[in-house]
Amino acid sequence: MGDHAFNVVLVHGGFVDGSGWEPVYQALRRDGYDVSIVQNPTISLEGDVAATKLVVGMQDRPTILVGHSPILPPRDGFLFLDKTKFHASFAGDVAADKAAFMADSQVP
Numbered sequence: 459m460g461d462h463a464f465n466v467v468l469v470h471g472g473f474v475d476g477s478g479w480e481p482v483y484q485a486l487r488r489d490g491y492d493v494s495i496v497q498n499p500t501i502s503l504e505g506d507v508a509a510t511k512l513v514v515g516m517q518d519r520p521t522i523l524v525g526h527s528p529i530l531p532p533r534d535g536f537l538f539l540d541k542t543k544f545h546a547s548f549a550g551d552v553a554a555d556k557a558a559f560m561a562d563s564q565v566p
Contacts, residue, residue: 461490465517469496469510469525472537473548473564482524500565536566 466486468479476495486493496513498506514521539548544561552560 462492464520464522465492465494467494467496467510467513467517467521467523469523470498471526472500473539473544474560475565478560538566539564 468476468482470476470478476497479495483493483495494513494517496510498509500506510523514523539561541561544564545552545554545557549557549560
């Protein structure tokens, strides 16, 4: 158990998975926080809510829930970010080559 009176749960948005939180996770762990990361299935809002509730329900003390995601219109029932806009609109704080990989490996 960490040194703080609350846990942190990180929730990824659309187009990526929970591994995108790794730098934040590492920084919080270094500061003594207990951190969990939700891996949303990204198939439906209901499924993502259920996955988040599952992880939050496993916490043993008050929890701060942290999330992010842009909202876009779906294509064929799925959401994708335009690869040419991915870096600027979703991953502006990462290196261009890492953002290109993220754009090419985004999940619907």
